[in-house]
Amino acid sequence: MCNNIRVRFAPSPTGNVHIGNIRAAIFNWLFARHTGGKFLLRVEDTDLERSTPEAIKTLLESMEWLKLDYDEPVVYQTANVNEHLKAARKLLDSGHAYKSDKGGKGECIIFKMPSEGRLEYNDLVKGRMRKKAEDTQDFVIVRSDGSPVFHLANVVDDILQGITHVIRGDDHVENTFKHIELFKALGAQPPAYAHLPMIVNNMGKPYSKRDGSAFVGEFREQGYLPDALFNFLLLLGWAPGDDREIMSREEMIKAFSLDRCKASAARFDLKKLRWMNGEYIAAMPKDEFKKEFLRRVSDAGIPTEPLGCTVDDVIVPVQPRTKTFGDIPANCIYFFTEDYPFSEAAVAKRLKQPEAGRILEETASRFESIHDFTEEAAEDVIKELAEKYGGMGAVVHPVRVAVSGVSEGPGLFEMLRLIGKERTIARLRRAIPQTAL
Protein backbone atom coordinates (compact mmCIF):
# COMPACT_ATOMS: atom_id res chain seq x y z
CA MET A 1 0.00 0.00 0.00
CA CYS A 2 2.95 2.29 0.32
CA ASN A 3 4.00 3.97 -2.83
CA ASN A 4 5.91 7.15 -3.30
CA ILE A 5 4.19 8.55 -6.35
CA ARG A 6 4.37 12.30 -6.29
CA VAL A 7 2.98 14.57 -8.98
CA ARG A 8 2.63 18.31 -9.14
CA PHE A 9 0.75 21.07 -10.82
CA ALA A 10 3.18 23.90 -11.53
CA PRO A 11 1.43 26.92 -13.00
CA SER A 12 2.77 30.41 -13.21
CA PRO A 13 0.19 32.70 -11.62
CA THR A 14 -0.90 35.09 -14.34
CA GLY A 15 -4.19 36.19 -12.85
CA ASN A 16 -6.20 33.79 -14.95
CA VAL A 17 -6.16 30.04 -15.08
CA HIS A 18 -6.42 28.69 -18.61
CA ILE A 19 -8.63 25.66 -19.16
CA GLY A 20 -5.77 23.80 -20.81
CA ASN A 21 -3.72 24.44 -17.75
CA ILE A 22 -6.34 23.42 -15.26
CA ARG A 23 -6.92 20.27 -17.24
CA ALA A 24 -3.31 19.34 -16.59
CA ALA A 25 -4.05 19.88 -12.92
CA ILE A 26 -7.12 17.66 -13.19
CA PHE A 27 -5.15 14.83 -14.78
CA ASN A 28 -2.40 15.12 -12.20
CA TRP A 29 -4.91 15.13 -9.39
CA LEU A 30 -6.76 12.13 -10.76
CA PHE A 31 -3.54 10.24 -11.27
CA ALA A 32 -2.49 10.91 -7.69
CA ARG A 33 -5.87 9.97 -6.28
CA HIS A 34 -6.05 6.84 -8.40
CA THR A 35 -2.60 5.65 -7.41
CA GLY A 36 -2.74 6.79 -3.82
CA GLY A 37 0.16 9.15 -4.44
CA LYS A 38 0.60 12.79 -3.52
CA PHE A 39 -0.63 15.77 -5.51
CA LEU A 40 1.41 18.90 -4.98
CA LEU A 41 1.02 22.50 -5.99
CA ARG A 42 4.03 24.54 -6.97
CA VAL A 43 3.56 28.15 -7.91
CA GLU A 44 6.15 29.22 -10.45
CA ASP A 45 6.18 32.83 -9.50
CA THR A 46 9.57 33.87 -10.79
CA ASP A 47 8.04 36.36 -13.19
CA LEU A 48 7.79 39.14 -10.63
CA GLU A 49 5.72 41.39 -12.87
CA ARG A 50 2.84 39.02 -13.38
CA SER A 51 3.01 37.13 -10.12
CA THR A 52 0.95 39.38 -7.92
CA PRO A 53 -0.75 38.32 -4.70
CA GLU A 54 -4.08 38.71 -6.49
CA ALA A 55 -2.96 36.38 -9.26
CA ILE A 56 -1.98 33.76 -6.72
CA LYS A 57 -5.29 34.21 -4.94
CA THR A 58 -7.14 33.66 -8.21
CA LEU A 59 -5.18 30.51 -8.82
CA LEU A 60 -5.89 29.11 -5.39
CA GLU A 61 -9.57 29.96 -5.71
CA SER A 62 -9.82 28.15 -9.02
CA MET A 63 -8.21 25.09 -7.49
CA GLU A 64 -10.56 25.18 -4.54
CA TRP A 65 -13.59 25.75 -6.74
CA LEU A 66 -12.78 22.61 -8.71
CA LYS A 67 -12.04 20.76 -5.49
CA LEU A 68 -8.46 20.07 -6.50
CA ASP A 69 -6.98 19.66 -3.07
CA TYR A 70 -3.24 19.23 -2.65
CA ASP A 71 -1.41 17.17 -0.10
CA GLU A 72 1.44 19.38 1.02
CA PRO A 73 1.89 23.11 1.57
CA VAL A 74 2.22 25.16 -1.60
CA VAL A 75 5.78 25.60 -2.76
CA TYR A 76 6.71 28.96 -4.21
CA GLN A 77 9.44 28.81 -6.76
CA THR A 78 10.99 32.13 -5.78
CA ALA A 79 11.87 30.56 -2.45
CA ASN A 80 14.17 28.12 -4.23
CA VAL A 81 16.26 30.52 -6.29
CA ASN A 82 19.35 29.82 -4.24
CA GLU A 83 18.93 26.12 -4.86
CA HIS A 84 18.62 26.80 -8.58
CA LEU A 85 21.82 28.79 -8.61
CA LYS A 86 23.56 26.21 -6.49
CA ALA A 87 22.64 23.61 -9.05
CA ALA A 88 23.98 25.82 -11.81
CA ARG A 89 27.32 26.08 -10.02
CA LYS A 90 27.36 22.35 -9.58
CA LEU A 91 26.83 21.91 -13.30
CA LEU A 92 29.58 24.40 -14.01
CA ASP A 93 31.93 22.54 -11.70
CA SER A 94 31.14 19.16 -13.16
CA GLY A 95 31.66 20.44 -16.67
CA HIS A 96 28.02 20.02 -17.72
CA ALA A 97 27.66 23.75 -18.22
CA TYR A 98 29.79 26.65 -19.34
CA LYS A 99 29.73 30.41 -19.36
CA SER A 100 29.28 32.34 -22.54
CA ASP A 101 28.43 35.76 -23.92
CA LYS A 102 27.06 34.72 -27.27
CA GLY A 103 24.29 37.25 -27.55
CA GLY A 104 26.38 40.12 -26.30
CA LYS A 105 24.12 40.68 -23.30
CA GLY A 106 26.71 39.64 -20.80
CA GLU A 107 27.82 36.32 -19.44
CA CYS A 108 25.20 33.63 -19.05
CA ILE A 109 25.42 29.97 -18.10
CA ILE A 110 24.70 27.39 -20.77
CA PHE A 111 23.97 23.73 -20.29
CA LYS A 112 25.82 21.34 -22.54
CA MET A 113 23.68 18.79 -24.35
CA PRO A 114 25.18 15.53 -25.62
CA SER A 115 26.69 15.91 -29.06
CA GLU A 116 26.34 12.35 -30.21
CA GLY A 117 24.19 9.33 -29.66
CA ARG A 118 20.46 9.16 -29.22
CA LEU A 119 18.20 10.63 -26.59
CA GLU A 120 15.04 8.79 -25.76
CA TYR A 121 12.40 8.38 -23.14
CA ASN A 122 9.11 6.59 -22.83
CA ASP A 123 6.19 8.98 -22.73
CA LEU A 124 3.26 7.52 -20.82
CA VAL A 125 0.88 9.06 -23.35
CA LYS A 126 2.82 9.36 -26.55
CA GLY A 127 4.95 6.27 -26.30
CA ARG A 128 8.59 5.96 -27.24
CA MET A 129 10.09 9.36 -27.95
CA ARG A 130 13.49 9.68 -29.54
CA LYS A 131 15.76 12.33 -30.88
CA LYS A 132 19.25 12.37 -32.27
CA ALA A 133 21.68 14.23 -30.05
CA GLU A 134 22.86 16.26 -33.01
CA ASP A 135 19.34 17.66 -33.32
CA THR A 136 19.50 19.14 -29.87
CA GLN A 137 21.26 22.28 -28.77
CA ASP A 138 22.85 23.65 -25.67
CA PHE A 139 20.58 26.00 -23.77
CA VAL A 140 20.76 28.82 -21.27
CA ILE A 141 20.08 27.91 -17.66
CA VAL A 142 21.08 31.15 -15.95
CA ARG A 143 20.53 34.49 -17.64
CA SER A 144 23.19 37.16 -17.83
CA ASP A 145 21.31 39.01 -15.11
CA GLY A 146 21.86 36.05 -12.84
CA SER A 147 18.32 34.71 -12.83
CA PRO A 148 17.64 31.02 -13.40
CA VAL A 149 15.77 30.01 -16.53
CA PHE A 150 12.60 27.91 -16.44
CA HIS A 151 14.31 24.65 -17.44
CA LEU A 152 16.75 24.77 -14.55
CA ALA A 153 14.26 25.98 -11.96
CA ASN A 154 11.67 23.46 -13.01
CA VAL A 155 14.02 20.50 -12.83
CA VAL A 156 15.65 21.53 -9.57
CA ASP A 157 12.25 22.03 -7.97
CA ASP A 158 11.10 18.66 -9.19
CA ILE A 159 14.16 17.10 -7.59
CA LEU A 160 13.56 19.03 -4.38
CA GLN A 161 9.95 17.91 -4.24
CA GLY A 162 10.72 14.33 -5.18
CA ILE A 163 8.43 14.36 -8.20
CA THR A 164 8.06 10.93 -9.75
CA HIS A 165 5.68 11.66 -12.63
CA VAL A 166 5.51 14.83 -14.67
CA ILE A 167 2.12 15.20 -16.33
CA ARG A 168 1.93 18.38 -18.38
CA GLY A 169 1.00 19.92 -21.69
CA ASP A 170 2.16 18.78 -25.07
CA ASP A 171 4.09 21.98 -25.57
CA HIS A 172 6.76 20.63 -23.24
CA VAL A 173 7.61 17.55 -25.27
CA GLU A 174 10.78 19.02 -26.74
CA ASN A 175 11.83 20.38 -23.38
CA THR A 176 11.69 16.91 -21.94
CA PHE A 177 14.89 15.89 -23.68
CA LYS A 178 16.61 18.85 -22.08
CA HIS A 179 15.10 18.22 -18.68
CA ILE A 180 16.10 14.59 -18.61
CA GLU A 181 19.70 15.55 -19.33
CA LEU A 182 19.53 18.08 -16.53
CA PHE A 183 18.27 15.46 -14.09
CA LYS A 184 21.07 13.14 -15.06
CA ALA A 185 23.73 15.84 -14.87
CA LEU A 186 22.50 16.74 -11.40
CA GLY A 187 22.75 13.12 -10.39
CA ALA A 188 19.01 12.64 -10.05
CA GLN A 189 16.67 10.02 -11.40
CA PRO A 190 14.45 11.60 -14.10
CA PRO A 191 10.73 11.26 -13.44
CA ALA A 192 8.33 9.50 -15.76
CA TYR A 193 6.70 11.81 -18.27
CA ALA A 194 3.21 12.06 -19.69
CA HIS A 195 2.35 14.76 -22.20
CA LEU A 196 -1.24 15.75 -22.60
CA PRO A 197 -2.55 16.96 -25.95
CA MET A 198 -3.55 20.57 -26.31
CA ILE A 199 -7.05 21.95 -26.34
CA VAL A 200 -7.63 23.69 -29.65
CA ASN A 201 -10.29 25.88 -31.26
CA ASN A 202 -12.32 24.97 -34.31
CA MET A 203 -9.44 26.12 -36.48
CA GLY A 204 -7.12 23.63 -34.84
CA LYS A 205 -5.18 26.43 -33.18
CA PRO A 206 -4.45 26.46 -29.46
CA TYR A 207 -7.58 27.53 -27.65
CA SER A 208 -7.21 31.09 -26.43
CA LYS A 209 -9.29 33.90 -25.03
CA ARG A 210 -10.08 34.97 -28.56
CA ASP A 211 -12.04 31.77 -29.05
CA GLY A 212 -14.43 32.44 -26.18
CA SER A 213 -14.13 31.73 -22.52
CA ALA A 214 -10.70 30.33 -21.88
CA PHE A 215 -10.29 30.84 -18.17
CA VAL A 216 -11.71 28.98 -15.22
CA GLY A 217 -13.03 32.18 -13.68
CA GLU A 218 -15.10 32.96 -16.76
CA PHE A 219 -16.89 29.64 -16.66
CA ARG A 220 -17.56 30.16 -13.01
CA GLU A 221 -19.01 33.58 -13.72
CA GLN A 222 -21.22 32.29 -16.48
CA GLY A 223 -22.74 29.79 -14.17
CA TYR A 224 -21.05 26.53 -14.99
CA LEU A 225 -20.73 24.09 -12.14
CA PRO A 226 -17.22 23.02 -11.17
CA ASP A 227 -18.16 19.36 -11.40
CA ALA A 228 -19.51 19.83 -14.91
CA LEU A 229 -16.41 21.67 -16.10
CA PHE A 230 -14.21 19.07 -14.44
CA ASN A 231 -16.10 16.23 -16.09
CA PHE A 232 -16.09 17.91 -19.48
CA LEU A 233 -12.38 18.71 -19.39
CA LEU A 234 -11.57 15.16 -18.36
CA LEU A 235 -13.33 13.88 -21.46
CA LEU A 236 -11.14 16.05 -23.65
CA GLY A 237 -8.37 13.58 -24.30
CA TRP A 238 -9.46 10.78 -22.05
CA ALA A 239 -12.28 8.22 -22.03
CA PRO A 240 -13.01 5.42 -19.59
CA GLY A 241 -13.24 2.87 -22.39
CA ASP A 242 -16.90 2.13 -21.90
CA ASP A 243 -19.76 4.45 -22.78
CA ARG A 244 -19.84 6.39 -19.55
CA GLU A 245 -19.62 10.16 -19.90
CA ILE A 246 -21.15 11.73 -16.83
CA MET A 247 -19.23 10.30 -13.93
CA SER A 248 -18.85 10.99 -10.26
CA ARG A 249 -15.50 11.99 -8.84
CA GLU A 250 -15.18 8.52 -7.33
CA GLU A 251 -15.85 6.81 -10.65
CA MET A 252 -13.31 9.05 -12.34
CA ILE A 253 -10.66 8.29 -9.77
CA LYS A 254 -11.31 4.61 -10.08
CA ALA A 255 -11.29 4.58 -13.88
CA PHE A 256 -8.47 7.01 -14.55
CA SER A 257 -5.27 5.91 -16.15
CA LEU A 258 -2.65 7.70 -18.19
CA ASP A 259 -2.50 5.05 -20.86
CA ARG A 260 -6.05 5.85 -21.84
CA CYS A 261 -5.12 9.44 -22.63
CA LYS A 262 -5.22 10.38 -26.28
CA ALA A 263 -2.14 11.72 -27.96
CA SER A 264 -3.87 14.13 -30.32
CA ALA A 265 -5.39 17.54 -29.76
CA ALA A 266 -9.04 18.01 -28.81
CA ARG A 267 -11.41 20.77 -29.87
CA PHE A 268 -13.34 22.62 -27.24
CA ASP A 269 -17.08 22.16 -27.79
CA LEU A 270 -19.08 24.66 -25.79
CA LYS A 271 -22.41 23.09 -26.80
CA LYS A 272 -21.51 19.85 -25.15
CA LEU A 273 -20.32 21.63 -22.04
CA ARG A 274 -23.67 23.45 -21.87
CA TRP A 275 -25.51 20.20 -22.19
CA MET A 276 -23.44 18.56 -19.52
CA ASN A 277 -23.82 21.54 -17.22
CA GLY A 278 -27.59 21.29 -17.64
CA GLU A 279 -27.41 17.66 -16.59
CA TYR A 280 -25.44 18.56 -13.49
CA ILE A 281 -27.79 21.41 -12.62
CA ALA A 282 -30.83 19.19 -12.98
CA ALA A 283 -29.24 16.75 -10.56
CA MET A 284 -28.38 19.40 -7.96
CA PRO A 285 -30.01 19.24 -4.54
CA LYS A 286 -32.87 21.77 -4.40
CA ASP A 287 -31.41 23.89 -1.64
CA GLU A 288 -28.08 24.17 -3.40
CA PHE A 289 -29.79 25.24 -6.58
CA LYS A 290 -31.86 27.73 -4.65
CA LYS A 291 -28.82 29.33 -3.09
CA GLU A 292 -27.10 29.89 -6.41
CA PHE A 293 -30.38 30.89 -8.03
CA LEU A 294 -30.92 33.63 -5.47
CA ARG A 295 -27.37 34.84 -5.78
CA ARG A 296 -27.81 35.25 -9.53
CA VAL A 297 -31.12 37.03 -9.21
CA SER A 298 -29.73 39.32 -6.57
CA ASP A 299 -26.55 40.07 -8.52
CA ALA A 300 -28.69 41.05 -11.48
CA GLY A 301 -30.34 43.71 -9.36
CA ILE A 302 -33.67 41.93 -9.30
CA PRO A 303 -35.71 41.75 -6.09
CA THR A 304 -35.26 38.30 -4.60
CA GLU A 305 -38.84 37.89 -3.47
CA PRO A 306 -41.22 36.62 -6.17
CA LEU A 307 -44.40 38.69 -6.58
CA GLY A 308 -47.05 36.08 -6.22
CA CYS A 309 -45.42 32.96 -4.84
CA THR A 310 -42.29 31.68 -3.12
CA VAL A 311 -38.80 31.11 -4.43
CA ASP A 312 -39.31 27.40 -3.97
CA ASP A 313 -42.35 27.57 -6.24
CA VAL A 314 -40.34 29.28 -8.95
CA ILE A 315 -37.50 26.85 -8.73
CA VAL A 316 -39.63 23.82 -9.43
CA PRO A 317 -40.14 24.53 -13.14
CA VAL A 318 -36.91 26.50 -13.58
CA GLN A 319 -34.24 24.10 -12.36
CA PRO A 320 -34.79 21.39 -14.98
CA ARG A 321 -34.63 24.00 -17.73
CA THR A 322 -31.45 25.73 -16.62
CA LYS A 323 -28.31 25.17 -18.68
CA THR A 324 -26.13 27.75 -16.98
CA PHE A 325 -26.82 29.95 -13.99
CA GLY A 326 -25.96 32.96 -16.09
CA ASP A 327 -29.20 32.45 -17.99
CA ILE A 328 -31.34 32.69 -14.90
CA PRO A 329 -32.02 36.41 -14.53
CA ALA A 330 -33.21 36.79 -18.11
CA ASN A 331 -35.31 33.64 -17.90
CA CYS A 332 -37.04 34.36 -14.61
CA ILE A 333 -37.26 38.09 -14.17
CA TYR A 334 -41.03 38.21 -14.73
CA PHE A 335 -41.59 36.22 -11.55
CA PHE A 336 -39.97 39.00 -9.53
CA THR A 337 -40.99 42.31 -11.06
CA GLU A 338 -43.61 43.95 -13.21
CA ASP A 339 -40.78 45.63 -15.06
CA TYR A 340 -39.92 42.65 -17.22
CA PRO A 341 -38.62 43.18 -20.76
CA PHE A 342 -40.46 42.02 -23.85
CA SER A 343 -38.65 40.05 -26.50
CA GLU A 344 -39.10 41.86 -29.79
CA ALA A 345 -39.28 38.65 -31.72
CA ALA A 346 -41.88 37.20 -29.38
CA VAL A 347 -44.00 40.33 -29.55
CA ALA A 348 -43.82 40.40 -33.33
CA LYS A 349 -44.75 36.78 -33.63
CA ARG A 350 -47.37 36.40 -30.93
CA LEU A 351 -48.84 39.78 -30.11
CA LYS A 352 -48.87 41.53 -33.47
CA GLN A 353 -51.69 39.29 -34.61
CA PRO A 354 -55.19 40.28 -35.72
CA GLU A 355 -57.03 38.70 -32.81
CA ALA A 356 -54.37 38.95 -30.13
CA GLY A 357 -55.87 42.01 -28.45
CA ARG A 358 -59.28 40.45 -28.20
CA ILE A 359 -57.83 37.23 -26.93
CA LEU A 360 -55.93 38.97 -24.16
CA GLU A 361 -58.93 41.01 -23.07
CA GLU A 362 -61.24 38.07 -23.17
CA THR A 363 -58.82 35.91 -21.21
CA ALA A 364 -58.45 38.64 -18.63
CA SER A 365 -62.14 39.15 -18.15
CA ARG A 366 -62.83 35.45 -17.88
CA PHE A 367 -60.05 35.06 -15.34
CA GLU A 368 -61.76 37.74 -13.28
CA SER A 369 -64.65 35.47 -12.59
CA ILE A 370 -62.48 32.63 -11.34
CA HIS A 371 -62.58 32.40 -7.55
CA ASP A 372 -59.91 29.84 -6.96
CA PHE A 373 -57.18 30.55 -9.51
CA THR A 374 -55.81 27.04 -9.88
CA GLU A 375 -53.98 25.58 -12.85
CA GLU A 376 -57.08 23.60 -13.73
CA ALA A 377 -59.30 26.67 -13.62
CA ALA A 378 -56.95 28.64 -15.83
CA GLU A 379 -56.65 25.74 -18.19
CA ASP A 380 -60.40 25.44 -18.52
CA VAL A 381 -60.67 29.06 -19.52
CA ILE A 382 -57.89 28.84 -22.04
CA LYS A 383 -59.34 25.69 -23.52
CA GLU A 384 -62.71 27.29 -23.99
CA LEU A 385 -61.15 30.22 -25.75
CA ALA A 386 -58.99 27.88 -27.76
CA GLU A 387 -62.08 26.39 -29.34
CA LYS A 388 -63.26 29.80 -30.32
CA TYR A 389 -59.96 31.06 -31.71
CA GLY A 390 -58.74 27.99 -33.51
CA GLY A 391 -56.55 25.96 -31.20
CA MET A 392 -54.55 26.13 -27.99
CA GLY A 393 -51.62 27.79 -29.66
CA ALA A 394 -53.68 30.76 -30.78
CA VAL A 395 -54.49 31.59 -27.16
CA VAL A 396 -51.58 30.22 -25.21
CA HIS A 397 -48.85 32.00 -27.14
CA PRO A 398 -50.15 35.58 -26.85
CA VAL A 399 -51.02 35.04 -23.20
CA ARG A 400 -47.58 33.67 -22.45
CA VAL A 401 -45.81 36.59 -24.10
CA ALA A 402 -48.10 39.07 -22.40
CA VAL A 403 -47.42 37.79 -18.89
CA SER A 404 -43.73 36.86 -19.28
CA GLY A 405 -42.38 38.86 -22.17
CA VAL A 406 -40.83 35.79 -23.75
CA SER A 407 -42.03 32.84 -25.79
CA GLU A 408 -40.56 30.01 -23.81
CA GLY A 409 -40.56 28.88 -20.21
CA PRO A 410 -42.51 26.77 -17.75
CA GLY A 411 -45.90 25.36 -18.57
CA LEU A 412 -48.34 28.25 -18.99
CA PHE A 413 -50.86 27.23 -16.34
CA GLU A 414 -48.18 26.67 -13.77
CA MET A 415 -46.69 30.02 -14.71
CA LEU A 416 -50.04 31.79 -14.34
CA ARG A 417 -50.66 30.21 -10.98
CA LEU A 418 -47.28 31.39 -9.75
CA ILE A 419 -47.82 34.90 -11.05
CA GLY A 420 -51.26 35.04 -9.45
CA LYS A 421 -54.71 35.96 -10.64
CA GLU A 422 -54.79 39.74 -10.19
CA ARG A 423 -51.30 40.21 -11.53
CA THR A 424 -52.01 38.01 -14.52
CA ILE A 425 -55.10 39.97 -15.39
CA ALA A 426 -53.26 43.25 -15.06
CA ARG A 427 -50.45 42.04 -17.26
CA LEU A 428 -52.81 40.81 -19.92
CA ARG A 429 -54.56 44.17 -20.10
CA ARG A 430 -51.33 46.11 -19.97
CA ALA A 431 -50.03 44.18 -22.98
CA ILE A 432 -53.03 44.92 -25.15
CA PRO A 433 -51.58 48.14 -26.61
CA GLN A 434 -48.65 46.07 -27.85
CA THR A 435 -50.97 44.03 -30.03
CA ALA A 436 -51.72 47.01 -32.25
CA LEU A 437 -50.72 46.17 -35.77
Next chain:
RNA sequence: GCCCCUAUCGUCUAACGGUUAGGACAUCAGGUUCUCAUCCUGGAAAUCGGGGUUCGAUUCCCCGUGGGGGUGCCA
Protein backbone atom coordinates in the same frame (compact mmCIF):
# COMPACT_ATOMS: atom_id res chain seq x y z
C1' G B 1 14.63 25.44 -43.25
C1' C B 2 15.47 21.55 -39.58
C1' C B 3 13.60 18.32 -35.46
C1' C B 4 9.51 15.98 -32.77
C1' C B 5 4.41 14.65 -32.36
C1' U B 6 -0.34 13.79 -34.52
C1' A B 7 -4.78 12.15 -37.99
C1' U B 8 -12.16 7.54 -36.81
C1' C B 9 -19.07 10.93 -38.04
C1' G B 10 -19.54 18.51 -37.83
C1' U B 11 -17.39 17.88 -32.44
C1' C B 12 -15.63 14.66 -28.11
C1' U B 13 -14.50 9.67 -28.45
C1' A B 14 -14.83 3.59 -28.44
C1' A B 15 -13.11 -0.40 -31.23
C1' C B 16 -5.35 -2.64 -28.23
C1' G B 17 -5.56 -7.46 -36.98
C1' G B 18 -11.52 -10.24 -38.05
C1' U B 19 -17.52 -5.56 -35.46
C1' U B 20 -23.49 -4.37 -39.89
C1' A B 21 -16.99 0.70 -37.21
C1' G B 22 -20.24 1.62 -31.12
C1' G B 23 -21.63 5.83 -27.74
C1' A B 24 -22.31 11.08 -26.52
C1' C B 25 -23.05 16.39 -28.04
C1' A B 26 -24.86 18.89 -32.21
C1' U B 27 -28.18 18.15 -36.38
C1' C B 28 -32.71 16.27 -39.14
C1' A B 29 -37.68 13.69 -39.05
C1' G B 30 -41.74 11.81 -36.14
C1' G B 31 -44.39 11.11 -31.25
C1' U B 32 -45.80 13.41 -26.29
C1' U B 33 -46.70 18.67 -24.50
C1' C B 34 -49.58 25.21 -24.54
C1' U B 35 -44.00 27.16 -25.72
C1' C B 36 -39.10 25.91 -24.16
C1' A B 37 -36.46 22.15 -21.75
C1' U B 38 -37.21 17.06 -20.74
C1' C B 39 -38.83 12.27 -22.54
C1' C B 40 -39.62 8.38 -26.50
C1' U B 41 -38.80 6.57 -31.74
C1' G B 42 -36.18 6.86 -36.10
C1' G B 43 -32.57 9.12 -39.86
C1' A B 44 -28.27 11.21 -41.94
C1' A B 45 -23.19 11.33 -40.61
C1' A B 46 -16.42 8.91 -40.05
C1' U B 47 -11.57 5.43 -40.49
C1' C B 48 -6.92 11.97 -44.77
C1' G B 49 -4.40 10.00 -49.69
C1' G B 50 -1.00 6.34 -51.76
C1' G B 51 1.95 2.19 -51.19
C1' G B 52 3.28 -2.09 -48.52
C1' U B 53 3.10 -6.47 -44.40
C1' U B 54 -0.98 -10.09 -43.70
C1' C B 55 -5.71 -15.04 -45.37
C1' G B 56 -7.56 -10.35 -43.37
C1' A B 57 -6.11 -3.76 -41.85
C1' U B 58 -9.22 1.94 -38.50
C1' U B 59 -5.45 -0.95 -36.05
C1' C B 60 1.47 -2.59 -37.95
C1' C B 61 5.44 -0.26 -41.50
C1' C B 62 6.87 3.46 -45.34
C1' C B 63 5.89 7.91 -48.33
C1' G B 64 2.86 12.02 -48.96
C1' U B 65 -0.79 15.70 -47.20
C1' G B 66 -3.19 18.40 -43.27
C1' G B 67 -2.72 20.05 -38.16
C1' G B 68 0.15 21.02 -33.74
C1' G B 69 4.65 21.74 -30.99
C1' G B 70 9.86 23.05 -30.76
C1' U B 71 14.02 25.53 -32.69
C1' G B 72 20.57 29.20 -27.27
C1' C B 73 18.86 34.33 -22.40
C1' C B 74 9.37 33.05 -22.51
C1' A B 75 7.21 29.49 -19.51
